[in-house]
Amino acid sequence: MTRIAIDPVTRIEGHLRIEATVEGGKVADAWSSSTMFRGMEIVLRKRDPRDAWLFAQRICGVCTTVHALASVRAVEDAVGSNPPLNARLIRDVIAGTQYVQDHVIHFYHLHAFDWVDVASATKADPAAASRLAQSISAWPKSSPGYFQEIRDKIAAIVNSGQPGLFANGYWGHPAYRLSPEANLVLVAHYLEALDWQREIVRVQAILGGKNPHPQTYLVGGMAIPIDPDSQAALNFARLDEERTILESAKTFVEQVYLPDAVLVASHYPEWFGYGAGHKTYMAYGDFPQPSGDVSSYRFARGIVRYPNEAGVDAFDPAKISEYVTRSWYAYPDERVGLHPSRGETNPTYTGPQPPFEFLNVNDKYSWLKAPRYDGEVMEVGPLARLLVSYAAGRPDIKNVLDGALRTLKLQRADLSSTLGRVVARALETQLMSGWLLEWHDELVANVANGDLAVHDGSRWEPSSWPAECEGWGSHEAPRGSLGHWVRIESGAIANYQAVMPTTWNASPRDARGMRGPYEAALLGTPVADPQRPLEILRTVHSFDPCMACAVHVLDPDGGLVVRVEDDAW
Amino acid sequence: MSFAADSLDRRTFITFCATMAATLALPESYVPAIAKALQSAKRPVLVWLAFSDCAGCTESFLRASNPTVSDLILNTLSINYHETLMAASGEDAEALLSRTVGDDRGRYIAVVEGAIPTKDNGVYCTIGGRSAIDIAREVCSNAAAVITVGACAFFGGWPASRPNPTGAVGLQDALRGLKVINLPGCPPNAVNITATLVHFLTFGEMPDTDAQSRPLFAYGTQIHDSCERRAHYDAGEFVDAWGDEAHRKGWCLYKMGCKGPGTYHNCASVRWNDGTSWPIGAGHGCIGCSEAGFWDENTPFYRRLPDVPGFGVQTTANEVGLGIVAVTATAVAVHGVISIVRDRLHPEPVDPPPPSAGKS
C-alpha cells in the first residue's frame, strides 16, 4: 500500500489537497482536504445588507457574479424587494455568460492537460491534424499551415529550456491515449480559448462595468440604466454589440468546445466507467428567478438517486445539515449535523503544524464542513443538473442529452462517471449559449416596448424594511447549487450563511464515516504510477473544484439564526 | 526566444509596445526600447503565488490583450509557477518553485495574490503543507522584484476587514522591510499589471510610485478628477434614485455613494476589458477598491462620502457642487482626511512568526 498526497492540486481555484492510498494499481481510499479558511460570514455581520453582495462576490473571482447574485436574492427575499423584469434579464445574461466562459476555461485550461499530452502534440503531422479538425468541425482555423504554426510555436516553448507553464506535466504518461494530431488540435484550441474567453466576458463589462467582479448589482435590481436615447445608458447600440458577442460565443461553443469534448470522450471510453461516486444528485434549479413558479425553471429542482434514474424526488431545504465530525470546527455534539440556519462555527485547528508531510486523516482533516441531505451525500453541478432536469422531463435538455448519448454510444447510467461530468458540462454550455440569445432578445423587446425600469426603489431605504427579517437566495452556479441565507435586524446583517457547490462535492467524511463525493468517486480509480497520479487528477478535476467558494463559516455564536421556510423554496 | 518574431506580426507587436508606452505615460521615443526588451533571448521568469485569495486577480490578468493573453503567458514570460494555470501538480509543482528560487535566485519576478493569514501559526492557508508566510518569505526575499496584485496582497483585503478572523495582512506588513510594488484594486486591471511588467523588463526597475508603493502611472490620478461625470458634479447635477432620469442621462453618482473622490486609480482613462466600460460608466458608484482599508473605511458603500464618520466634511453635495474652488478644496480635504484615517487605522506591521520546526 502506497500513501500519497497531492498538494497543491493545481489547475483549480484555490487550495485543495488530496491524500490517497494506492493498492494493486488502484485507489484504495481517499481524503479531500481544503487548506484555506478566510471567514466571509464573520466579516459580513453588522454590515449594511445592501453592501453584502460586494463582499460576497469576492468569495471567488473565478465564479465571479454567482455570489453577488445569490446575495442580492437573499436580501431581496428578506426585505420584500421585487427587481423589475429588465434587471432580472440582465442578471440572467450575466449569469449565462459566466457559465459559458467558466465551462470553456475549465475544459481547456483546467482540465485538458489531464487528457491531452502537450509533448506529443509537438510530434504531430500538421496535414493530418488539419484533416482531423475538418472532419469534426466547420471551425475555419483548421488549415495545415495553421497547425504547423501552432506545432512549431509549442515545440519552441517546450524545447526552449524554459517550458514555463508546461513544465513538469505528466507528459508521456501511459494513461494518455490521444494521437499526436488530436493533441495538437486540442492544444491549438487551448490557445484560442485563452484569447476567446476575454471576448465573451465583455458582455459582463457592458452590463456590469467590468469583469472580474462586475459592479452593477443592487438589492432591488441593477445599477445600469436603460435608455435608447442616452449614450450614458444601456441603449440599442450597446445591446447590438452584446448580441454580436453572444452569437460568436455560441459559434465557438458549437464548433470548438463541443466537438473537442466529444473527441476526448470518444478516446477514453473506459473513463465512463470510473469516478461515479455515490450516484445521488441534487439541484436547486434556476432560470428564471425570481419567479413563484419553480416548475418553470429551465434547470429543474429535485433529487435523483440511482438506480431510480427516472424518478425525481422532491427537494426539501429543511433536510440540509452540516457535519463537522472530520472538519476543523467544534460542535457540542459532533455526532449530529446542524441545519445551516442553526449552524455553529468554532474554528478549531487540530491538524499538524506546518510544515507537514501528511494530515492525520483518521481525525479532523479539512476546513470544509460536510453538508448532507437527509443524511445522504449529494453531488451537485452540471451532471446533477442535467440528470435532474432530464428525469423531470425538460424537453430541450432531454434532446441534447439523448443526442450526445447516441453519438457516444452510451447509456444514461454511463454518465455517472468522470467523463460523464465532462460531457454534461459541455452540453449545458451548448444549451446556455442558446438560452442567452433568447434572454437577450427578450430584454431588447421589453426595452423596445418602452419599459426602462431597472430597480425597485420601494425597499431601498432601510427605513422601509421590517425591524427583523430573513431571507434566502439560491442560484444554480456553474459548479452547482448555491444558497445564501441572511438575517437582518435593525437594518444590519445579524447573520449570514452560504453553502457552496464545492462544499457539497469536496466535503470530508461525516459522522457516519460516509465519504464526500470526491472521495467516493476516487475509489477504484486506476493509478499506473503513484509518483505521477494523473488519473486522480482526472476525476478530481472533472468536478471543477473551487476551493475559495467551498470554505465558509457559520455563526460563531451559534444558536437559532435563520429559519428556512419550506414554502419559500 | 522572441515573442515578436515568431508569433505576432511586427505591426501588432509595435502597436502593443506603443500601447504600453501610452499606459505608462512615456513618450513615443521609448517604443523601440520596449520592443528591444521584450525580444530578449531568455524569457523573463515569473512565479505567481496565491494565498488567501479568490483568484480574481488571476482572472483579471487573463483578460490581458495586446499581446494576446496566450502570447503573454507562454511566449513573453516564462511563468514557472502559477497554481491555477500550470500543468504540474503536487510535488512536481513545488519542485518547480524551489528550482526557480535556487536556479534563478535574484533574477525572477515574484507576483503575490491574496492575503497572508498570520494567526495561529498560519494554519488558515497552507500549500504543500507549508504556511503562506513561510512560502512568501522564501520566494519573495530571493526575487529580483516583488509585485503584489490586488487588495488582499496590498493590505489584507476583505479577509482583513473587521473583525479579521484569521489575522490577515498584506505582503508588506507580513514581511517587514521587503521592497514591493503594489498594484491594488479588487481586482487590479490587466492593463496595469502588464504595463508594470513591461516597465520592469524595459528599464530594469519599477515605475515611480507614491508613498504606498503604487505606480503613479496607474494610481496617480484621482478618479473624481478624471471621471466623465465630473462636469455634472461641478454643475450640481446628481442621480437621486437608481434608474431615474438623471441616472439615465449619466449624471454624477456622488449622492449614490460614489467613492471616486479620494480614490486614486486610472479606471476612467484605461477602462476595463479592452476599454469596454468601467463601473461608473456602467452606472454604479466607485467603491474605492485601490485604497487601503476600503472595505471598512468606505462602507456603507451607498452612503455619500461627507456623511462617513471621521471625514469631517460637512458640506452637502449641492454646496460642493456649486463651484470649482469649493470642489478642489473638498477633494483635497477628503483625500487628506482619508490618509490620516488610514494611517491611524492601518494595522501595525506584524513580526513574521519564527521559522517552523521540522516536518511532522
Ligand code: SF4
Ligand atoms: S462623485 Fe463619482 S461619479 Fe461623480 S464625478 Fe466624482 S467620481 Fe464621477
